[in-house]
Every structure is written in C-alpha cells, then in structure tokens.
Amino acid sequence: MKLAEKHFATTNELWSAVEKFCVWLDQSEGLSYDPYDVFGTRYGRWARRLYYRKHPLGVITTAPVILMEVVCPGLRALLVNKDRFPTADAQLSLAFLNLYEACQEQPNGNMSGHASEDRSPLSWLIKAKDLANDLLKQSVPGYSGFCWGYPFDWQHVNGLMLKGTPHITATPYCYEVFTRLFDLTGEKHYLEMAHSIAGFVFDDLKDTPTGNNAAASSYTPHDHSKVINASAYRAFVLFDAAQRFQEETYRAKAQKNLQFILQTQRPDGSWLYAIDSPPEAFIDHFHTCFVLKNLHKINCHLQSDEVKRAVQNGYEYYRKALFDGEDNPKTYAVAPRVEIVRLEMYNVAEAITLGILLRNDIPEAFALAKRLATRLITQYQLPSGHWVTRIYRGGIRHTVPFLRWPQSQLFLAVTNLLLALEQSERMANYNSNREDRYPIGAPCATSPVGRRPSQNELNKQSCK
Known part of the structure; x- marks a missing residue:
C-alpha cells in the first residue's frame, strides 16, 4: 500500500531544512569524501x-571495500583525503540561485524569526x-573550452577513466550555473564562460552514428560509448x-543526439543505460531521471510533440517499474545482482527534481x-x-555525508521545490488579490513582490 502523508512540507518547513543544511555545509567548507574514492x-x-573481468577473485577483493562502506564508512579517512567535486559545487551553486530567486518571491518585510543579515537575498547570490x-x-585544461571531471581515477566496466578526465555528466551542471548567473545578473562574462563550455561539448566529444540521422555522444573525449544519458546531457x-x-x-549535432535517444526508447517506454554493451544493459532509477529531465529541458526549446510523447511514455514506465509499493524509489527495474541497498537517497x-520539472x-x-520531499526533511x-x-x-x-552523492542533489531538489512553491503561491496570491496573505518563513531580508509572474517566467522555471 502506498503511503499517504498527512500533509506536504510547507515553504516554512522547507526553509527550515535549508537553514539546517547550510549550517552543516558552512562547517564542511565544501570538502567531503566520496562513495567511490x-x-x-x-x-x-x-x-x-x-x-568486471569476472575473475574468481573479483568478489573477494571488492568485498572488504563494500563491507567497510556498510559497517564503518568513516574508516576511509585512513585511506583517502576529502576533496572538492565540480558536480557538487555546480549543484550547490544552482541551489543557491534557487534561494536567491525564491527570496524575490517573498513580499517586502516578510521575514522569519530566524532570518539574519547573512541570509539576505544577496547572500545567496554571493554564495x-x-x-x-x-x-x-577546477576546470580541466587542454580542451576546446571549460570542462570538468572527477578528482579520482574511476575503474568502470569498459576501462579506466583517469582523474581529471572531463565528461558529459559533470560539465552540463557547470554550464547551467553560468547561463543562469547570466540570466539573473546580466553580467556578460558569465555568458562568455557558458559559450566556452559549449565549445568543449560541441568539439571534443565524439559522435558514433547509430541510425537514420542519429548519433550517440561519447561520455568523454576518449571513448566511443553509447550511454544514453550522456547523449541527453549533450543534446540539452x-x-x-x-x-x-x-x-x-550546435543544433544539427544536438538533433542527431536527440534522435539517438528517441530511437533507443523501448516499446515499454524505458531506456537501457547504454546500447551495444551487454554489461550496461540495465535500467536504473537516476539515469532514467537524467534522460527524462534532459528531454524535458530540450523540449522547452523545441516544443516537439514527439519529444513530449517520449517523456510521457518514459515517465509511465518509470513510475510503474522504478518505485516500490510505498512510493520509495527502487534502484533497478530488474536488479542485475543481489542488492544490499534498500533506499538510495540519490534516487530520491x-x-x-524530475517531478518538479514535469509538474x-x-x-x-x-x-x-x-x-x-516531505519524507526527506521529516525522516532523513x-x-x-x-x-x-x-x-x-x-x-x-x-550517515557519512558525501557532497557529490547525494548531499548536493538533495539540497538542489529541496530548493527546486521551494522555488516552485514560492512562485506558485505568488501566482495564487496575485490572482486572489490577497498579497497580504503570503506565507511568512523565508530567511529573506528584502525583495520585490506584487506583480503577476509572466508566463515566460513560469515556463522558464519549469525547465530548470
């Protein structure tokens, strides 16, 4: 039976969760361990x-690391150092921009009892x-534009991705940071940085033809993989x-990547993680989210019925196959091995974030x-x-916090919801001519309000 919450989290409760997280984040100084360090x-x-080679010793040699992760993950402090992670920094930056925008939705003078000077709207923008x-x-030098990767070596099923190898699932979040900073501030140098990032995405990633006017994007500049979410990020x-x-x-190359995604959607609406790679022929939760959210963002530009149907069909499969009976996310539609994790918060x-985009x-x-989100802030x-x-x-x-997995994603998700609710409440209050009834609780010292949100604003927000 699916659980029914007595109420959904209010904006005040979400702001409170944000404040608690920010206190911890300030203490962390942006450094953390990582689940794969x-x-x-x-x-x-x-x-x-x-x-990965299915060597008889493979299970035995990986078992100590997995056991450490379950029983005493803090032991990693003896083996590795904390580090900065570009993906995490980018998602944290996007979250702070959400908070900056959310403060603009608050009426003048509405301040919570715990608001302070360092939580003014401008403070979020500065962060x-x-x-x-x-x-x-942290950008990796030597490529056609700004680009980012992992600060550790990553052994995967197809080989070794060396520390500092730029890839397409980290770089787009950084691109979004700079485009959004430009959109919010009008400062041209942010647009120039975004243009540089687009140069890397266009020039340095490889295309592998896969069908009629379709091509798969590589994951890095050094492979010819056909990972579907990689093409989704690049096309976006x-x-x-x-x-x-x-x-x-740019558009011509993006169109080929988009066609690859549409042509690899299976009849039931699902996507495999990758094609033509038997070890990667699985369907999992957050990579499915990556495909769906990027298709939605792409369609904010294209307004394509075909893409819209792909998202709707994909979401129907996702909802049916990747949640349990209590509406908790499942990691795999069909587990490829014995699963020891009951709830992965990255999936949450x-x-x-996907639900907010598709609202x-x-x-x-x-x-x-x-x-x-209500469960997240009340139970976890x-x-x-x-x-x-x-x-x-x-x-x-x-309970060892990893910024890259899933703390930055959770913080971004909470702020995505907070901004969506603040904007929705402003719209409702405007329509009812009762601006004096705005909810109090956001730690925003000053901000403008009182005008009707434009349809363009609402459309843009549903694409963030």
Missing part, C-alpha cells in the same frame, strides 16, 4: 578490474558566484547553446515530488543538518 585507490582499481569562481579553478547543452549563441551547427533527489505536464509527478535529515546517504537492507543507515 576508495575504489579510486590502487587497491580499489585493481579489485574492480578483477570484478553562488563564489562557487562559480571555484569551478573555473547544445540545443540551449544553439539558441543563446545562434550556432546552427532525482525523483524530486505542468504530469501533475501526479509533482504530487510525488512533494511527497518524497540528521540533527547535524545533512541527510542520510542511504539505507541498507535491515535498516542500517549510512
């Missing part, structure tokens, strides 16, 4: 290489800008950049997002301010 050590790479500056320092960046910079060559984060087209998706936020990382079978809670 130990596997990036010499031993970890060797163990995973054996495992976002600081993280954007940090991203520039190139379609957006084509419109911003009037680059028709992506489910919330105008699939209202049930928004209801699910609000339900999951720890007294220290961060969230549980995952829950294993048997109820064991993993």
Whole structure:
C-alpha cells in the first residue's frame, strides 16, 4: 500500500531544512569524501578490474571495500583525503540561485524569526558566484573550452577513466550555473564562460552514428560509448547553446543526439543505460531521471510533440517499474545482482527534481515530488543538518555525508521545490488579490513582490 502523508512540507518547513543544511555545509567548507574514492585507490582499481573481468577473485577483493562502506564508512579517512567535486559545487551553486530567486518571491518585510543579515537575498547570490569562481579553478585544461571531471581515477566496466578526465555528466551542471548567473545578473562574462563550455561539448566529444540521422555522444573525449544519458546531457547543452549563441551547427549535432535517444526508447517506454554493451544493459532509477529531465529541458526549446510523447511514455514506465509499493524509489527495474541497498537517497533527489520539472505536464509527478520531499526533511535529515546517504537492507543507515552523492542533489531538489512553491503561491496570491496573505518563513531580508509572474517566467522555471 502506498503511503499517504498527512500533509506536504510547507515553504516554512522547507526553509527550515535549508537553514539546517547550510549550517552543516558552512562547517564542511565544501570538502567531503566520496562513495567511490576508495575504489579510486590502487587497491580499489585493481579489485574492480578483477570484478568486471569476472575473475574468481573479483568478489573477494571488492568485498572488504563494500563491507567497510556498510559497517564503518568513516574508516576511509585512513585511506583517502576529502576533496572538492565540480558536480557538487555546480549543484550547490544552482541551489543557491534557487534561494536567491525564491527570496524575490517573498513580499517586502516578510521575514522569519530566524532570518539574519547573512541570509539576505544577496547572500545567496554571493554564495553562488563564489562557487562559480571555484569551478573555473577546477576546470580541466587542454580542451576546446571549460570542462570538468572527477578528482579520482574511476575503474568502470569498459576501462579506466583517469582523474581529471572531463565528461558529459559533470560539465552540463557547470554550464547551467553560468547561463543562469547570466540570466539573473546580466553580467556578460558569465555568458562568455557558458559559450566556452559549449565549445568543449560541441568539439571534443565524439559522435558514433547509430541510425537514420542519429548519433550517440561519447561520455568523454576518449571513448566511443553509447550511454544514453550522456547523449541527453549533450543534446540539452547544445540545443540551449544553439539558441543563446545562434550556432546552427550546435543544433544539427544536438538533433542527431536527440534522435539517438528517441530511437533507443523501448516499446515499454524505458531506456537501457547504454546500447551495444551487454554489461550496461540495465535500467536504473537516476539515469532514467537524467534522460527524462534532459528531454524535458530540450523540449522547452523545441516544443516537439514527439519529444513530449517520449517523456510521457518514459515517465509511465518509470513510475510503474522504478518505485516500490510505498512510493520509495527502487534502484533497478530488474536488479542485475543481489542488492544490499534498500533506499538510495540519490534516487530520491532525482525523483524530486524530475517531478518538479514535469509538474505542468504530469501533475501526479509533482504530487510525488512533494511527497518524497516531505519524507526527506521529516525522516532523513540528521540533527547535524545533512541527510542520510542511504539505507541498507535491515535498516542500517549510512550517515557519512558525501557532497557529490547525494548531499548536493538533495539540497538542489529541496530548493527546486521551494522555488516552485514560492512562485506558485505568488501566482495564487496575485490572482486572489490577497498579497497580504503570503506565507511568512523565508530567511529573506528584502525583495520585490506584487506583480503577476509572466508566463515566460513560469515556463522558464519549469525547465530548470
């Protein structure tokens, strides 16, 4: 039976969760461990290489790392150091921009009892800008434009991705940071940085023809993989950049990546993680979210009925196959191996964000997002301010916070919902001519209000 929350989280409750998380984040100084950092050590790479080759010792050599992760994940402090992660910094920056925008939705003078000077609207913008500056320092040199990767070696089923290899699932979040900073501030240098990023995405990633006017994007500049969410991220960046910079060559390449995604959607609405790669022929939760959310963002530009149907069919499958009977996200539609994780919070984060993006087209998706966010802030936020990382079978809670997985995604998801609700409430209050009834609770010192949100504003918000 599916759980029915007595109420959905209010904006005041979401702001409170934000405040708690920000206290912890300030203390962390943006540094954290990572769920895959130990596997990036010499031993970890060797163990995973054996495992992926189906060597008899593969299970034995990876078992100690997995056991450590379940029983005492803090032991990694003896093996690796904390680090900065571009994906996390980008998502945190996007979250702060959400908070900056949410403050603009608040009426003049409406301040919560815990509001303080350092939580003014401008403070959120400053935090976002600081993280954007940090991203520039983390960019990988030697390519056609700004680009980002992991700060550790990553042994995967098809080989080794060395530390600092730029890839297409990290770089688009950075692109969104700079385009949004430009959209909000009008400062031209942010647009120039976004144009540089688009240059990397266009020039340095490879295309593998897959069908009629279709091509798969590579994951990095050094492979010819056919990972579907990689093409979705790339197509999103190139379609957006084509419109911003009037680059028709971007659009042509994006169209081929889009056709690859549409042509690989299966009759039931699902997508495999990758095609022509038997070890990667699985369907999982957050990669499905990546495909759906990027298709939705792409369609904000294209307004294509074909893309809209693909999203609707994909969401129907996703909702049916990737949630349990209590509306908790499942990691796999069909588990490829024995699963020891009962609830992966990364999946929760992506489910919330996806539901918010789809709220105008699939209202049930928004209801699910609000339900999951309510559980997140009431059941899984720890007294220290961060969230549980995952829950294993048997109820064991993993509470070591990893910024790249899933703390930054959860924070972004909560702020996505907060902004959507603040904007919706402003619209409702405007329509009812009762501006004096705005909810009080956001830590925003000053901000303008009192005008009707334009349809363009609402459409843009549903594409963030």
